[in-house]
Amino acid sequence: MNAEILCVGTELLLGDVVNTNAAYISRELAACGIGCYYQSVVGDNPDRLSDSLGLALSRADMVITTGGLGPTYDDLTKETVASCFGLEMELHQPSLDRMMMLFSRGGRSFTKNNEKQAYMPRGATIFENDRGTAPGLAVEKDGKTVIMLPGPPGEMTAMFALQVKPFLESRSSQVLRSRSLSIFGLGESAVEDVLHDYMVEHTNPTIATYAKTGEVQIRITASAPDAAAAEALMAPMVEEVAALFPDHVYGVDTENMQTALVSKLTEKGRTIAVAESCTGGMIAARITEVPGASAVFLCGVCSYSNQSKMDLLGVERNTLETFGAVSEETALEMARGIRQRSGATIGIATTGIAGPSGGTAEKPVGLVYVALSTAEGEKALELRLGRAYANERELIRNFACLNAMHLALRSI
Amino acid sequence: MNAEILCVGTELLLGDVVNTNAAYISRELAACGIGCYYQSVVGDNPDRLSDSLGLALSRADMVITTGGLGPTYDDLTKETVASCFGLEMELHQPSLDRMMMLFSRGGRSFTKNNEKQAYMPRGATIFENDRGTAPGLAVEKDGKTVIMLPGPPGEMTAMFALQVKPFLESRSSQVLRSRSLSIFGLGESAVEDVLHDYMVEHTNPTIATYAKTGEVQIRITASAPDAAAAEALMAPMVEEVAALFPDHVYGVDTENMQTALVSKLTEKGRTIAVAESCTGGMIAARITEVPGASAVFLCGVCSYSNQSKMDLLGVERNTLETFGAVSEETALEMARGIRQRSGATIGIATTGIAGPSGGTAEKPVGLVYVALSTAEGEKALELRLGRAYANERELIRNFACLNAMHLALRSI
Numbered sequence: 001m002n003a004e005i006l007c008v009g010t011e012l013l014l015g016d017v018v019n020t021n022a023a024y025i026s027r028e029l030a031a032c033g034i035g036c037y038y039q040s041v042v043g044d045n046p047d048r049l050s051d052s053l054g055l056a057l058s059r060a061d062m063v064i065t066t067g068g069l070g071p072t073y074d075d076l077t078k079e080t081v082a083s084c085f086g087l088e089m090e091l092h093q094p095s096l097d098r099m100m101m102l103f104s105r106g107g108r109s110f111t112k113n114n115e116k117q118a119y120m121p122r123g124a125t126i127f128e129n130d131r132g133t134a135p136g137l138a139v140e141k142d143g144k145t146v147i148m149l150p151g152p153p154g155e156m157t158a159m160f161a162l163q164v165k166p167f168l169e170s171r172s173s174q175v176l177r178s179r180s181l182s183i184f185g186l187g188e189s190a191v192e193d194v195l196h197d198y199m200v201e202h203t204n205p206t207i208a209t210y211a212k213t214g215e216v217q218i219r220i221t222a223s224a225p226d227a228a229a230a231e232a233l234m235a236p237m238v239e240e241v242a243a244l245f246p247d248h249v250y251g252v253d254t255e256n257m258q259t260a261l262v263s264k265l266t267e268k269g270r271t272i273a274v275a276e277s278c279t280g281g282m283i284a285a286r287i288t289e290v291p292g293a294s295a296v297f298l299c300g301v302c303s304y305s306n307q308s309k310m311d312l313l314g315v316e317r318n319t320l321e322t323f324g325a326v327s328e329e330t331a332l333e334m335a336r337g338i339r340q341r342s343g344a345t346i347g348i349a350t351t352g353i354a355g356p357s358g359g360t361a362e363k364p365v366g367l368v369y370v371a372l373s374t375a376e377g378e379k380a381l382e383l384r385l386g387r388a389y390a391n392e393r394e395l396i397r398n399f400a401c402l403n404a405m406h407l408a409l410r411s412i
Numbered sequence: 413m414n415a416e417i418l419c420v421g422t423e424l425l426l427g428d429v430v431n432t433n434a435a436y437i438s439r440e441l442a443a444c445g446i447g448c449y450y451q452s453v454v455g456d457n458p459d460r461l462s463d464s465l466g467l468a469l470s471r472a473d474m475v476i477t478t479g480g481l482g483p484t485y486d487d488l489t490k491e492t493v494a495s496c497f498g499l500e501m502e503l504h505q506p507s508l509d510r511m512m513m514l515f516s517r518g519g520r521s522f523t524k525n526n527e528k529q530a531y532m533p534r535g536a537t538i539f540e541n542d543r544g545t546a547p548g549l550a551v552e553k554d555g556k557t558v559i560m561l562p563g564p565p566g567e568m569t570a571m572f573a574l575q576v577k578p579f580l581e582s583r584s585s586q587v588l589r590s591r592s593l594s595i596f597g598l599g600e601s602a603v604e605d606v607l608h609d610y611m612v613e614h615t616n617p618t619i620a621t622y623a624k625t626g627e628v629q630i631r632i633t634a635s636a637p638d639a640a641a642a643e644a645l646m647a648p649m650v651e652e653v654a655a656l657f658p659d660h661v662y663g664v665d666t667e668n669m670q671t672a673l674v675s676k677l678t679e680k681g682r683t684i685a686v687a688e689s690c691t692g693g694m695i696a697a698r699i700t701e702v703p704g705a706s707a708v709f710l711c712g713v714c715s716y717s718n719q720s721k722m723d724l725l726g727v728e729r730n731t732l733e734t735f736g737a738v739s740e741e742t743a744l745e746m747a748r749g750i751r752q753r754s755g756a757t758i759g760i761a762t763t764g765i766a767g768p769s770g771g772t773a774e775k776p777v778g779l780v781y782v783a784l785s786t787a788e789g790e791k792a793l794e795l796r797l798g799r800a801y802a803n804e805r806e807l808i809r810n811f812a813c814l815n816a817m818h819l820a821l822r823s824i
Contacts, residue, residue: 012438012451013438013448013450014439015439015441016439018431019430020430022424022453023424023427023430024427026424029427030427037454037460038425038452039431039453040451040453041434041450041452048449274714276696279697280696280705280709280712281693281696281700284688284692284693285691285692286693287692288692289805291805293716297716298720299713299714299717299724300693300712300713300714300716301714302700302711302713305710308711308754311753311754312753342720343719357703358706393701397701
């Protein structure tokens with residue numbers, strides 16, 4: 001089976017919105033083992049939409065559309081598909097009832113044009129929208145399927161995960177399940193090098209690698225008659241692959257480093273505090289982005305000036321004068337200072353030169369020290385993160401963040 | 413003239429990469445007054461690439477491609493376009509020389525397959541790549557133009573801005589220039605409401621609005637025989653439109669709020685320090701993302717625990733016990749505390765309930781206080797930012813950040 005993605009919306013053609021929907025659906029289709037050879041974007045124009053839909057249906061078994069399901073006159077996706085498949089539009093009463101309930105609960109008046117969202121091609125499968133008003137739907141005829149999803153990414157992704165995926169699975173004798181390993185400190189090519197034989201030899205589960213900024217994700221995907229069987233196929237391989245990267249796997253089925261860190265701290269009853277110079281608050285911001293972080297994160301200090309390193313963290317003037325603000329010694333005193341002053345079990349710190357200016361021959365842009373302090377011991381790492389790219393400052397700060405969080409994670 | 417965008421790359425079809433290139437090019441085309449009715453994505457497959465190119469050329473005067481210009485065997489864009497236009501490929505010596513120089517300067521060995529990047533269809537206009545190795549190019553024949561750009565967004569956008577835009581202008585008797593006004597504190601529909609008559613009446617310059625998270629951008633675009641004439645057309649309208657939103661325009665031709673804040677602080681010789689609770693370091697992280705922030709940003713404290721609010725900021729225990737951590741009183745003491753302890757001229761603070769848990773009937777999720785303290789006076793705002801969306805925590809933190817930075821900006 002192969003599918004094609006058709007995103008509808010003039011806002012995409014004007015570049016006002018980045019098409020994250022196409023990437024999400026593509027990734028989900030790949031995870032389901034459904035091939036996708038084309039993505040297209042067309043505006044809210046009936047003729048061009050109709051042409052694009054016809055072309056997509058001529059090339060693929062299934063077309064997944066996003067957008068054009070709303071209440072206004074230029075929302076035309078359902079009507080165009082119905083006309084292409086020769087289907088009548090009819091009122092879907094449960095959708096209308098649900099929508100009126102949503103409006104009345106939100107204290108908004110229900111204007112007549114909203115009714116349009118409850119009219120569906122006859123025989124369609126309806127996907128309820130639990131994040132907005134426009135339902136999604138699927139229409140099947142003559143071996144072709146069109147799945148229509150709302151445009152707002154939050155609505156679309158929730159609908160896909162909870163309703164479209166089971167719909168796709170119900171039309172297949174197999175289900176697909178995935179697990180992921182998060183790797184830090186190795187590049188994608190190094191990971192692939194280690195995994196090469198596995199990737200070639202194994203077809204179920206399959207193994208694939210994905211590069212993220214500063215990290216690599218290994219995804220293991222199994223196909224089986226039911227979820228339990230898929231999980232059973234994956235479990236030994238997750239163990240085996242994790243064992244190949246003992247120093248680098250930091251999480252299994254984890255969203256990102258901060259989520260792994262908060263859950264490990266919670267599990268072990270530890271607390272953390274951070275002292276940041278070059279990362280300027282990014283570590284604190286990432287940790288506190290995780291719901292429930294308040295139970296383990298005590299405080300952060302972003303000490304950009306030397307004065308604040310002394311006042312807020314107790315770094316010695318002598319250390320700053322002898323070794324400089326960007327030094328292993330300063331990083332260690334910052335980590336120790338924030339740990340002792342906050343009463344946290346773990347203190348981490350960063351200091352470095354993020355650029356674009358401020359570098360010297362001896363201490364170039366990209367030189368960063370990250371440090372860890374616990375009651376059991378202390379540790380600092382020297383990093384050379386300079387890259388001659390346009391977004392160098394952003395990259396240096398990001399890598400410094402990841403390295404500091406990883407240092408904390410490995411210590412727990 | 414109308415154009416079509418064709419992005420080439422299997423990584424896009426697998427969803428590993430979000431297609432920001434299409435959005436960028438679409439927006440630039442719209443700003444140049446060039447219509448765009450379709451965007452397509454196709455993989456690194458010669459037949460499908462050739463079909464897609466043929467279709468695009470049948471529908472548009474100009475096709476802009478991204479990707480497929482690299483050194484490997486599956487990079488096929490130039491070869492496919494050359495074959496479609498019946499053009500020979502030939503070595504472009506300056507591109508080869510430049511590439512060899514880049515490799516030798518980076519200490520990398522030049523492998524033979526890299527030469528492929530210097531072969532071009534005969535007669536092509538070459539766009540030098542100052543961020544990577546693969547040059548871009550344009551080919552023109554029989555009234556049709558194909559512009560081929562590299563896939564990595566940093567390389568593509570730099571090449572577009574510096575070389576493709578002038579190329580497009582050189583084929584037109586007019587140049588287009590844009591200016592932008594950044595608005596905070598009004599929704600897009602409210603901005604459009606005020607601007608409606610302007611937007612309808614004026615065709616040169618044109619006015620358009622763009623919604624960003626928590627902000628609105630007004631873009632004024634003029635077409636004229638040269639840049640000076642375009643600037644002259646825009647200048648009075650920038651003044652007039654800015655005057656319509658005296659309390660809400662925070663910047664003209666400014667990238668974002670943190671950039672506006674750092675440049676205003678620098679210009680006025682002021683310094684800032686921040687105390688964050690619910691935003692957890694985000695304000696500090698955003699301010700320090702701006703190069704040169706170290707001259708005006710002294711320090712930040714992310715005081716998640718009550719203990720750290722007292723220890724690091726000097727908030728009174730009595731205030732926390734009487735009014736609670738999420739209160740106007742606490743926010744003001746935090747702002748005053750960070751200002752006095754850091755010696756900065758401006759102190760700002762946030763405290764609130766970002767959710768998903770921690771809300772009560774009296775203090776619901778989304779209740780946030782932002783505060784400002786200067787030697788001249790103090791001010792606090794109560795915000796109700798709760799939205800029943802899946803990413804509510806992220807939205808609340810983001811709006812709290814913007815409100816606090818805006819409070820500081822308005823005080824300078």
